[in-house]
Amino acid sequence: MQLWDPGQVFAILCVLAVIFAAAWIFFRGNVGQCDSAVDLSGKTVIVTGANTGIGFMTALDLARRNARVILACRSREKAEKAKEEIVAKTGNTNVVVRLLDLCSLKSVRDFAKQIIEEEPRLDILINNAGVVNEGRGKTLTDEGLETLFAANYFGPFLLTNLLLDLLKKSAPSRIINVSSVINKFATIDFENLNAEKSFKHHHQYADSKLAVILFTRQLAKKLEGTGVTANVLHPGTVYTDLFKHLFFLLRYPLLTFIRIFCKTPEEGAQTSLYLALSDDVKDISGKYFVDCQLMESGANPLSRNMEVAEKLWNVSEEITGLSSKKKNCIGFMTALHLARRNARVVLACRNKARAEKAKEEIIAKTGNTNVVVRLIDLCSLKSVRGFAQQVKEEEPRLDILINNAGTVSEGKYRVLTEDGLETLFATNYFGPFFLTNLLLDLMKCTPHSRIINVSSVMSNYGTIDLQNLNAEKSYSPSKCYAASKLAMVLFTQELARKLEGSGVTANVLHPGVVNTDLFRNLSFLFRYPIKGFVTLFCKTPEEGAQTSLHLALSDDVKTISGKYFADCRLMESGANPIIHDKELAEKLWKISCEMTGLSSKRMDSNKNNSK
Missing domain, CATH: 3.40.50.720 (NAD(P)-binding Rossmann-like Domain)
Known part of the structure; x- marks a missing residue:
């Protein structure tokens, strides 16, 4: 019995030949040739x-x-x-x-x-x-x-x-x-x-x-x-x-x-x-x-x-450390001033290349070589946990914690981190909340230590929807940003209440509208008009750092805790009335503990022990 018809075999071979020829023409049919005779002496x-x-x-x-x-x-x-x-x-x-x-x-x-x-x-x-x-x-x-x-x-x-x-x-x-x-x-x-x-x-x-x-x-x-x-x-x-x-x-x-x-x-x-x-x-x-x-x-x-x-291009400049935008940063100016006062300064940054460049400049300008870089990505709870563990293992004390990092918007659409948290809220609130709690024991062991949280005047326009805290129901970058900054104020006030008698104070501030790199994530259509306005009318990064420095250094505020500051002055009257809602602050704290994997009972236990 004949298994293969010669005609079928011939047809298959023809098809294969056509495929082979087509592949040859596709890949090699138009090989370019440089015919320049130029000499490169x-x-x-x-x-x-x-x-x-x-x-x-x-x-x-x-x-x-x-x-x-x-x-x-x-x-x-x-x-x-x-x-x-x-x-x-x-x-x-x-x-x-x-x-x-x-x-x-x-x-x-x-x-x-x-x-x-x-x-x-x-x-x-x-x-x-x-x-x-x-x-x-x-x-x-x-x-x-x-x-x-x-x-x-x-x-x-x-x-x-x-x-x-x-x-x-x-x-x-x-x-x-x-x-x-x-x-x-x-x-x-x-x-x-x-x-x-x-x-x-x-x-x-x-x-x-x-x-x-x-x-x-x-x-x-x-x-x-x-x-x-x-x-x-x-x-x-x-x-x-x-x-x-x-x-x-x-x-x-x-x-x-x-x-x-x-x-x-x-x-x-x-x-x-x-x-x-x-x-x-x-x-x-x-x-x-x-x-x-x-x-x-x-x-x-x-x-x-x-x-x-x-x-x-802009993101690549940041990642490779080419960008000079670190100078346009409240955090950089804050670290520079603290280094001038001979502090040991830990630069907690996401990008190692940029952080090392900032470190070199701070040392060159201050002569203080006790400046170190430690990597942290506030969008990642794993990174925050690793950073906190490293600090506790390496540092015998922690006198001042300044939660300065933040972002305006990562885009028009809701994006989740590896932990399932909305990215903007994770950077501006959940990350700092988690970090602060992990470092509290070290700060309690350091007499008269201070926590400074950077918020924004946009907190005045924020609301806290505990059912939409992670933008589960709806997402608006502007509303999410305002809510994250309001959350920082509520967090600070609840933190201050829990820290009573511990020797640790916690305050929150609006740095002013500052010409910084914070606006880099805004959409193309909004970025340049807003930056143009900011360049003309708003504070420099050095000016924006002053209230952070005031809360970190001044004797005038050494016993004040849980308050809201702007321009180095107490500014309770200008804040969102919601910040006085203690019940909301407590609920936000408990939900934040759940979302970051902290035990909500941990702080209450620490509070009782401190008394």
């Missing part, structure tokens, strides 16, 4: 990830054109081997190795510092290095960044910004960023940029490549008129070592497919070289290229949203 080029794959072939071609080529690599051994091969093949001995680990912001800063000190010019920067996945699970760098996003986006973002002055000095110069076609399947979730809520490696990879395009667009906008251009590209699907981190079961089938159908590293380098060398693109900036052609249709439509690009 006297020019300096940096190529990241230049020891293998596309980066190696890019560096090899540039060395053939007599450029000074800097191989920016993580592994010295592999980079030196690549250097030897490039020198042997090109005869160009002006090839040097400089160590760079894009997962480490410190390494990026050290590399940039070395380049700025050693190199008189920089004509071309090619941000080529990247990884697909460093493993199946989420891993964090030393600075607390998700590893894949750090390597593919945050590292190149910081590096480029640190080298901008040298690039501008060398104009006309070019920045080339390597992205991927996978950007088309990505999105940017500002609440999960560092995989705080969830981690899926393929999503994170795609998002990092979309971030590179958004970064390039915003960079090009900022560089207009400087003589520096910035463009971004998809190199094609290339057979490189980039896939070495893929999960074992996927790696070999995928690599077999890539070997058959996809570009060689030399072919994959062509668009990078085209953007680095061709006269055709010398005046083009902020565009997306594929196969040596402008290909905007190949980019995710979200990549053209300049509001998202600007927000991503």
Whole structure:
């Protein structure tokens, strides 16, 4: 009996041949070629990830054109081997190795510092290095960044910004960023940029490549008129070592497919070289290229949203420590003044890079080296608990606790933390409530200690709906903000009642309307009109810090507790009448204990013991 009809077999083979041919045409039918004959004598080029794959072939071609080529690599051994091969093949001995680990912001800063000190010019920067996945699970760098996003986006973002002055000095110069076609399947979730809520490696990879395009667009906008251009590209699907981190079961089938159908590293380098060398693109900036052609249709439509690009830039500045906005912060100015008075100051911050930069500036300005950074994310009860545990283990005393951190709005929609708490309310109220309670025993052991809570005049417009405290029924950013600030006042008053006789005081304040970075999370349409008004008419951060300092230091308030202050004065008459509702304050306390996992009986027991 014949199992297969020859005609059927022939038809199947024809279909397979068509599929094979279609795949070949799709992946290899339009391989671009850089045909520029330009000589790069006297020019300096940096190529990241230049020891293998596309980066190696890019560096090899540039060395053939007599450029000074800097191989920016993580592994010295592999980079030196690549250097030897490039020198042997090109005869160009002006090839040097400089160590760079894009997962480490410190390494990026050290590399940039070395380049700025050693190199008189920089004509071309090619941000080529990247990884697909460093493993199946989420891993964090030393600075607390998700590893894949750090390597593919945050590292190149910081590096480029640190080298901008040298690039501008060398104009006309070019920045080339390597992205991927996978950007088309990505999105940017500002609440999960560092995989705080969830981690899926393929999503994170795609998002990092979309971030590179958004970064390039915003960079090009900022560089207009400087003589520096910035463009971004998809190199094609290339057979490189980039896939070495893929999960074992996927790696070999995928690599077999890539070997058959996809570009060689030399072919994959062509668009990078085209953007680095061709006269055709010398005046083009902020565009997306594929196969040596402008290909905007190949980019995710979200990549053209300049509001998202600007927000991503601002957030990236904060995360990488580039932002100078710490100076526009009441907390920074408060810490600076306390350090000047020779206190041991613990900077409790979410972002290690920014906090370390603030620490360095405080030490430089005050000469007080007893300033330390400890990480805390008030949106995470686990982080708050870990911070409190560390403080109790390391610090023999705690004289002053200033709950200063806060946010205006994280967006138009309700977003929950990993603990199921509404993000804005968690930052402004639940986090400080939880932290204060965890540190109370240490403060009671420290004579005459003080707790200062920063609220806002917006508390006057707030209400407390105990049935909607976590925005379960409805969500409005403005109402949630006002309610969170009212909750701080009620919390302070109930706390003061529970602390009677303990030697610990607790007061709350409105700092004034201050020109700070607090408004960074407002929507694009509101941010600039409000910031313009604030810049003209409102307090500086130093002025805004004065009431916090008054409550922390003045003898005039050493026995006062549970009161509301503004401009260094008692301001009970200007506060929301709801703050005098003791029953509401007590109910809020009990619910807050439940929502943060504290026992509501704990404080009552402590109160009785203190008496």
